[in-house]
Amino acid sequence: MGEMIGTLYGVGVGPGDPELMTLKAVRIIGAGDVVAYFSKRGKAGNSRTIADKHIRPTAEQIRLEYPYTTEIPVSDPRYTAALDKFYDDSANRIDERLRRGQNVVVLCEGDPFFYGSFMHLYDRLNGEHETEVVPGITSMSGCWTRAGTPMTRGNECLSVLAGTIDENQLVQRLENCEAAVIMKVGRNLPKVRSALSRAGLAERAIFVERGTMSEERIIRLCEKPDDRAPYFSLVLVPGRQAGQ
Amino acid sequence: MGEMIGTLYGVGVGPGDPELMTLKAVRIIGAGDVVAYFSKRGKAGNSRTIADKHIRPTAEQIRLEYPYTTEIPVSDPRYTAALDKFYDDSANRIDERLRRGQNVVVLCEGDPFFYGSFMHLYDRLNGEHETEVVPGITSMSGCWTRAGTPMTRGNECLSVLAGTIDENQLVQRLENCEAAVIMKVGRNLPKVRSALSRAGLAERAIFVERGTMSEERIIRLCEKPDDRAPYFSLVLVPGRQAGQ
Structure with a gap:
């Protein structure tokens, strides 16, 4: 008999509303021997909260807690080193279970291959293990959807931009x-506002905070009085045909 | 007592795999008095096929069959006129049921507000009826996901482009x-190929036909020998960090 090897699942749990x-997500989560999830220090882990009632009571839960890097600038090599070590350690913890023949489900907010941390585990484990996303x-x-805003029609193109990039680059794009x-508006909101203004799009922009979650807040960006924005916020600019 | 008025639901049924x-889609489809879906002439309607087993046996089904416009060039005003009339007629059929107090579920492939025909009904009915998407x-x-291709990480931006736009514009974007x-590759594949080449992206491009459906086909675009592409095909260019 060959060695029993488990499968690694990267499962998107969506934006917040369970x-x-x-x-398929519900079926795979419910069958997982081990359920792993990322979380910030001191937080419950959003993906775990979303999937909560579908996790088997007997499943082992692995909390992958991000290192505390807020004091280190992103450009500092120590920032990358701290995260690399964190992803290596996380992958090792999962690898150990897979080698025991257990199936491991990694819960991912939104979609696993569209930003998000799962891809770092996928890079490290996909070559050696059966993987399903x-x-x-x-x-x-x-x-x-929650904003009631059709986004793209016909020939319209959609650009998904990170609020973290340089203002001039934002404007050009x-x-x-x-x-x-x-995406990734958070503390970049003043820059994002300014870039939208310079690109002539400020009037059309809609600010959404915690979309589909219970504390959801949706407001035209030009009516938002302050520049406070949590990590889970984004700005939508619907296509021009969308208001027709 | 006031007039009983039904609710219009635009329900995304995803890319193909039921x-x-x-x-939420399953719950709302299962409760619908009336289920409407778009389909091409002579076809079963993809969204209806996907949702099939969740539709109530007693639900009225409304087939919204696109007018046969393939002989009319898209730039011809008769093309737009034929489609406008079709959407008007479709909205009227739905409006009639809503006014009777029935709930109407419109099945939408993919996501209702991301391309797709539902938005034409939403424009016509949202002002007058309760609507939920x-x-x-x-x-x-x-x-x-099926191609096993992480798409965007960190600061990377994603552009969603329509294969129907002009080649020079495609290259620039x-x-x-x-x-x-x-998206919308279909008969535009030779132009899409050429644009990817000119932009230096031909090597990274992946062609996906009928993703998540039973006849799925995934191939590197540079290895695809012919230029045949069905309507349900698209080309992916993963971000540069995605191969790390």
Whole structure:
């Protein structure tokens, strides 16, 4: 008999509302011997909260807690080193279970291959283990749905931009699309606002905070009085045809 | 007592695999008095096939069959007129049921607000009726998952482009992004290929036909010998960091 080897599952659990999980996600989570999830220090882990009632009571749960890097600038090599070590350690913990023949489900907010931390585990484990990924509703789909905003029609192009990039680059990219989503807004909101203004898109922009979650807040960006934005916020710019 | 008025639901059923429907989609489809779906002439209607086993046996089904416009060039005003009339007629059929107090579920492939025909009904009916939209897994998420291809990380931007736009415009937009998805490939494949080449992205491009469906086909675009592509095909260009 050969060695028993488990399968690694990367399962998208969607943007927040537990009812936006897919049937496939629910089935695979419910069958997992081990359920792993990322979380920030001191937090419950959003993906775990979303999937909570589908996790087997007997499943081992592995909490993958991000190292505390907020004091280190992103450009500092120590930042990358700390994260690399964290992903190496996390992959090792999962690898150990897979080699025992256990199936390991990694819960992923939104969609596993669209930003997000799962890809770092996938890079490290995919070559050596059976892997299956289950797509999830992205946060941007959840947000434009809740905002009641058709995004793209016909020939319109959509640019998904990170609020972390340089303001001039943001402006240039905003000028070259019909519809846009700006992710990773958080503390970048003043820069994002300014870039939207310079690109002539400020009027159309909609700010969405915690879309599909219970504390959801949706407001036209030009009516938002302050520049406070949690990590789970994004800005939508619907395509021009979308208001027709 | 006031007039009984039904609710219009636009429900995303995902990219093809019925297990990629959300719990919310299943619940709402199962409760629908009337289930409407778009289909091409002579076809079963993909969204209806995906949702089939969740539709109530007693539900009225409304087939919204696209007018036969393939002989009319898209730029011809008769093309737009034929489609406008079709959407008007479809909205009227739905409006009639809503006014009777019935709930009407419109099945949408992928996500209702991301391309797709539902938005034409939403424009016509949203002002007058209660409306609820349920997001769905997009075809692009389904395709990059099946291709095993992480798409975007960190600061990377994703451009979603329509294969129907002008080749020079395609090249320019491809040159200004890290990751790209080209939708609506179909008969535009030779142009899409040429644009990817000119933008220096031909090597990274992956062709996906009927992603997540039983006849799925995934191949590096440079290894695809012919230029045949069905309507349900797209091209993925993963971000440069995605291969790390």
